[in-house]
Amino acid sequence: MAAASTATAREGLREVERPIKSVADLAHEQLRREIVAGELVPGEPLRQAHIAERLGLSRAPVREALQRLEIEGLAVLRPRRGYVVANLDVVEIEDIFEMRIWLEGRASALAAGRRTIADLRALEDLIARMDECARGDTVDIVTWAALNREFHMKLFQVSGRRQLCRMALSLRDSVERYVRVDYAMSEMLRHAQHEHKGIFAALKAGDAERIETLSRAHCEHTRDRLIASLAAHQD
């Protein structure tokens, strides 16, 4: 039994996202952005040679990126037939949201007992920057969504639970593209901002019970709005 403690996953929760980025990491992030942003629509085939050429690299890192997307639930592999952008049906979306409601509520509650001044400052800054995006009459939905993801990721990280953080983030990403389409079509965004401020206040106060309730409600609202939107646009 070799000395193993050096490999223990203890380098801090910041490294849920890998520190040093390889070309494969960049390809993965790029494709994830494109899928999440809806530029690559569900069912669209993801051809390795095509993507490699488009991103200016070889097929090996593209394969790795696709592999990860599959495990994250963003792509589906049909052996010898290639990857396609995953398509979640309503049942699966509800499935994911049920888990999110519990996991995010739990993470928030834990965070309330561990937040530091620095954490609060970082979250406050993210809220302010999101406000910026929605200030004028034109809403910068792309930037807002990126900041929103960062806000919730930060909140998860404050919980101090590495594994819980991983799960919650992964589930978020797998439905984010559907949520974003919905946000763009509704006033939900400003409502979300309001809820973020409530969550932040509860975190600042260290009120675990309240932040858990608020986080769950935040998730539930997103889910309800999304399901309603999907039902309306069913085609």
Added chain:
Amino acid sequence: MAAASTATAREGLREVERPIKSVADLAHEQLRREIVAGELVPGEPLRQAHIAERLGLSRAPVREALQRLEIEGLAVLRPRRGYVVANLDVVEIEDIFEMRIWLEGRASALAAGRRTIADLRALEDLIARMDECARGDTVDIVTWAALNREFHMKLFQVSGRRQLCRMALSLRDSVERYVRVDYAMSEMLRHAQHEHKGIFAALKAGDAERIETLSRAHCEHTRDRLIASLAAHQD
């Protein structure tokens, strides 16, 4: 918006494990078995060339296998320094078990409302085969563990929730190797068998509330026994 419904993940829950296996799939399964079985100890470096030679294939599929192991939480990558077998500390193990307790309880409850005769027969058969493993004075822990995994996987699948099933199985696998070490050193195995029969009975009766309670208790017992074992053998 192209016709996407063909790609929808609807081919049935059996395909959580991929149907047609590539060399990379086999490498992945082999390495996972070795890690879960404890043959590869936490902290041990996983050198690509070495593994490739040992399994008689090239580095490409080995890389893919390692990639998956990382996302499953079984391996950790330090960029430019290679993969090592992941080492979970007690906090992370408790973290994972807290999620398992909730997810597995929920999946069981849902399964109680959807089980078919065929499902029950399959589960009953698995229980019988596990009994076989523990009949004599020598316990076939490896076979038992494989059947145990199948039993719980089957139970998750009956829930009909594809995503929930994925998460629960992934979390199981990431702590399985620690649990197995514990099983080998205790009488916990027979106790687990007894609990399986209780869970099965509740499923057969369609009693959602009872099976949820039993499943959670099953998880909690495993956790408590494991934590105690880790505390005793701390080195």
Added chain:
DNA sequence: CCTCTGTAGATTGTCGACAATCGTCCATAT
């Protein structure tokens, strides 16, 4: 007119090789 079969094209899965980077060992200076 429909169905089945065989060929052609395209795409994946796998391989071996090369360059970049990291850890290690040794020489040297303080």
Added chain:
DNA sequence: ATATGGACGATTGTCGACAATCTACAGAGG
């Protein structure tokens, strides 16, 4: 004796090429 610096070996990350397999289309047969 300890610390600093450079070269060597080992390992990863990336690339282009090849073989296996699948899809699509065309042609023959019923």
